[in-house]
Amino acid sequence: MNDATRREILELLRDRDLTAGQIAEQFNMSWPSVSHHLELLKRAGLVVAVKEGQYVFYSINTTVMDEMLKWLMQFTKKKK
Amino acid sequence: MNDATRREILELLRDRDLTAGQIAEQFNMSWPSVSHHLELLKRAGLVVAVKEGQYVFYSINTTVMDEMLKWLMQFTKKKK
DNA sequence: ATAATATTTAGACATTTGTCTAAATATCTA
DNA sequence: TAGATATTTAGACAAATGTCTAAATATTAT
Numbered sequence: 001m002n003d004a005t006r007r008e009i010l011e012l013l014r015d016r017d018l019t020a021g022q023i024a025e026q027f028n029m030s031w032p033s034v035s036h037h038l039e040l041l042k043r044a045g046l047v048v049a050v051k052e053g054q055y056v057f058y059s060i061n062t063t064v065m066d067e068m069l070k071w072l073m074q075f076t077k078k079k080k
Numbered sequence: 081m082n083d084a085t086r087r088e089i090l091e092l093l094r095d096r097d098l099t100a101g102q103i104a105e106q107f108n109m110s111w112p113s114v115s116h117h118l119e120l121l122k123r124a125g126l127v128v129a130v131k132e133g134q135y136v137f138y139s140i141n142t143t144v145m146d147e148m149l150k151w152l153m154q155f156t157k158k159k160k
Numbered sequence: 161a162t163a164a165t166a167t168t169t170a171g172a173c174a175t176t177t178g179t180c181t182a183a184a185t186a187t188c189t190a
Numbered sequence: 191t192a193g194a195t196a197t198t199t200a201g202a203c204a205a206a207t208g209t210c211t212a213a214a215t216a217t218t219a220t
Contacts, residue, residue, distance in 0.1 A: 002082060003208080007151075014155055020167055033209055035168055040207080054166050054217040065155045071087075072149045075094055075142060083178080100197055113179055115198055120177080134187040134196050162220080169214065176207070184199065190192085 001046070005029070006037050010060060013047065017059040020049075081126070085109070086117050090140060093127065097139040100129075 001007060009023055024034040038058060041047045045064045050057050081087060089103055104114040118138060121127045125144045130137050 005208085010155070021165095024167090029208095030210060031166090032168070032170095032211080036208070039168085051167095051216090056167065060155065062155060065152060069149065069152045069156060072145060072152065075090070075140065075145045076149060085178085101195095104197090109178095110180060111196090112181085112198070112200095116178070119198085131186090131197095136197065163218100164220095165216100165218075167214105167216080170212085172210080174207100174209085177205080179204085180202080182200085184197105186195100186197080188193100188195075190194095 001044070003037070005034070006041055009034075009037060009041065009058075010046065013058060013060045017057050019055040019057055021055070023058060081124070083117065085114070086121055089114075089117060089121065089138075090126065093138060093140045097137050099135040099137055101135070103138060 001010075005027060008026070012018060012023060012026060020035060020038060021031075023038065024031045027034055038047065038049070042049055045061055047058050048061050050059070081090075085107060088106070092098060092103060092106060100115060100118060101111075103118065104111045107114055118127065118129070122129055125141055127138050128141050130139070
């Protein structure tokens with residue numbers, strides 16, 4: 001999530017689930033590179049991949065996002 | 081912020097500002113390593129360093145934290 | 161069974177992290 | 191000015207990222 005490409009992927013998935021191809025074509029980058037970013041997001045638990053026929057649909061796992069949000073809130077709550 | 085050490089540093093700084101040394105002694109790690117993490121946090125705009133005499137005080141920059149929080153909220157708001 | 165489509169894996173290579181020890185720099189104190 | 195204290199810089203090295211091209215795998219359609 002340090003990475004701009006990965007953040008953008010998450011933004012794309014915010015509205016609707018997408019196939020690997022639909023995601024990849026948004027970027028000016030080779031498909032294997034995008035696939036690699038998807039792999040990292042998957043490993044981090046931020047997205048889920050589901051194979052449907054020859055397509056692979058990706059969607060956001062909000063659970064992990066919510067945890068990050070909760071962690072971050074520690075810092076704003078305590079406005080000091 | 082991927083890194084556990086850096087997250088822990090931020091948690092330490094949540095309550096009070098600390099010197100580099102006070103931070104470093106919390107970790108089972110060489111001081112230069114901690115210094116390196118502080119450098120990365122500084123570069124990311126997450127902390128601010130202020131030199132006072134021979135000490136360097138570190139504090140959190142909540143601005144960047146707030147931006148991250150705002151970004152993350154995009155995802156929970158739209159509960160789908 | 162073969163060809164076409166969708167996606168990932170493999171292998172390469174440069175950059176960034178994460179860690180260390182040793183040395184340098186800056187400040188305070190005697 | 192010398193010595194002590196606080197912190198960073200330098201240089202090394204392994205692991206993780208970020209990117210590519212070429213090849214492999216899986217699924218669908220002919």
